Amino acid sequence: MDNMYTEYYLVVDLATGEAEEIELEEEFVQEYVGGAKLNMALYEEHKDGDPIVLGTGLLTGTLVPGSCLGVITAKSPVTGKVAHAPFTWSAGAELKLTGYSFVVIKNKAANPTYLWLHDEIADFVDASELWGKNTWDAVDVIRDEQGEDRIQLLSIGKAGENKLSTAMITNNYWGTGDRFGFGALFGEKNLKSVAMRGMGELEVDDPDAFIEKTKSVFDDVKSQVGDAKGLDAIDYAKIPADLKDAAKKQLHRVEADFNSPLAYKFFLKYREDPSVMLSTDVEEPGVLVSDPIGYAAIANAGVVPADAGEVLEAMFKLGLNPVAVASKLTAKDKAGAIAELEKFAESSEADKFDAVFSPIAPMSDRTEAAYIAGICPVLVAKAEALNADIFAELASIGTGLDFKADAFKM
């Protein structure tokens, strides 16, 4: 594929340690476009190897607002069906820039492994030393090992290693939209992490027209999103008022995903003064609330609001899905809650819970289109300017091919 995507996608066989580059053909993209839809086609093609497919959309990593989305497609240990989970922040764009717009990960490694994707190279790296480490330590070790702090990682903690259905794939130190137990699949495959860094460049068929269109889309999106930030930017009724107060007291900064005007994520500091903006010696000053629903679930389970951030941090470190495990907490204080979480992560319980898309990006025609285009579903839920018609127009300008809005349906 000459434009908007990389030339190749990658099929990794963890059992043999082989990685095969396969040309991403134009016809294939015309038929399946990208994101969840193209992932699904790759899943079907390789389903004998019980694959996990990591994929990007046609618009991922471009100038289009919200172009941060990567999609994980696999058979959910929770539902037993194939499902799609989003990963955002910078990881979606980074995956494409590694030189592989799509990565199919098949079979099981004989020993703990991490996959290191960088500039059209796929390395299988021994992760025996990392197995048993929490996700934060894994991030630090891998970044140190490869020499760059901006490496983006999808990893598992103890919960994933123990193949719990409540396990979640984390993104760097924080959470993802994995509500389908994909962390357990990483564990099944002896896959500790997928580390990504690339300095690839994307070609656009008509750059001037593409920039012009994205500018006008950005203006529309910005006017629809408004200036609300952090928890105020989230349309979700079940956020307790006392949690909002606690969050305001601990708020250090708000954050947005790659190329998104919606700063709905926020960083809480509870181990140092949240007004401190410079880096200090405090190594772990707080947590990025990348999943406001999980954060709310912790408070709704009865944990003291001021402690919810630290409990969320423990969930991320253990690689637990906050939404799935918060309701199991009985302790109200942080020490008790964290001890319970550590016990869950060590257990072998096959939990059943409602694996559904996040209520801040509920499934709709536009969200579905976003999962195919590679646009942040949380942003799409708030901005009507982001829809299948616009995605088709941008995809056509960017690729020089002809895409219709219908293509952005599963």
Added chain:
Amino acid sequence: MKSISLSLKIGIFIGKGASYSWIWFVKTFDLLDFNEIYFIDESDVLNDALTNFDCFILPGGDPFQVAEGLGEIGLTKIRSFIECGGTYIGVCAGAYLSIMFCNNPMPWLNLVDMPINNYSLNPPEAIRMKYKYLVPYRDGFVYHPVRGPLEVSCNGQSFKAPLFGGPPMLAPKENQLAEYKGFDDKTLYLTNEEEAKRTMLGYAAGVKVSVGKGNLFLFGPHFEHPNYPEANKFLFSLLCTLTPYARGPPRHEVSILEGNEFKRWIKSIKRELSSARVIANGMTNLRWKIGEKIWEDEKIIYFLNEIWKTVKILQKYGALPVERPQELEENARKIHSLLAEIHVLSKEGKSTNIQASYLIEHTKKLSKGLFESYFNIKRNEWWTNGRKDS
């Protein structure tokens, strides 16, 4: 005229003391369709390789290091090449190396007796980038009043070219090819504007001097910089006037890598280079003093990015002519491991000058090998027509 110049055999010096700016020559010559481009270091000079070139380019860098690397024997070989009819193009460091600009010159090439206007016992004060401003030379200092784009004129025509330390020369009219005409709104002043004007404007930015049967072309600005097409045209017009001199074929035997051997080799180079780029792009504000030259981490990144682009082009071919492929693979491995070491040491606040010096050496060697493969392919049409994508 054009076809004669395009067949010129050009040797670019990339040995000790050469900065990364020689890559600008590579890019510009590639665009201009010069294909007889070769890269030589001090050992090539000592082994009489110059006789096989029409033109020898000494690009920007550190003249102290260049002279040290070449030694008196190497410098004599260059003098002899020129006196016998070869053409020498000296840019910035290459110009300083060949000019005697004070009474007691360093033991360099010293073929042209010509004052420069930025040598002083009491240079004006620097207002920024002190580490780039002054270079001690004998009892005085060579100082660099401005950096970046400025205006140059030649035969009444003005165009822009960038300056990164090159000299303003006091040359007789008949030797003068171009002069510093004015500054640009992007010119960076390292001393106050009046001092900068006094030092630079009206002085020669390019000269041509005959020595024996050959000629020296000495330039202050980088007319070879690929972002300055008018300056490139000026350079091209001068190259069109050169007389061929080469006595024999410039390059040695190459191995032909094909099939799986080629695939494994190119993947291995890519792996190491990619890892190196990842680390290099994560470096922040590292700076090394190698000889008298300051190297910033961004120069390493530029180097690696240009090599990477070349690898991406080369991998499209089913086979490749390469000189000493195993050594190139080893260079790539060393580049990666040295950058990893620099990453760790710099985090600990330790000096990484030694590692950086080796890093630059290996980077040059790898880029030399890959660029030579590239030009080898370009000049063999049968190869591109018959073997590409095979």
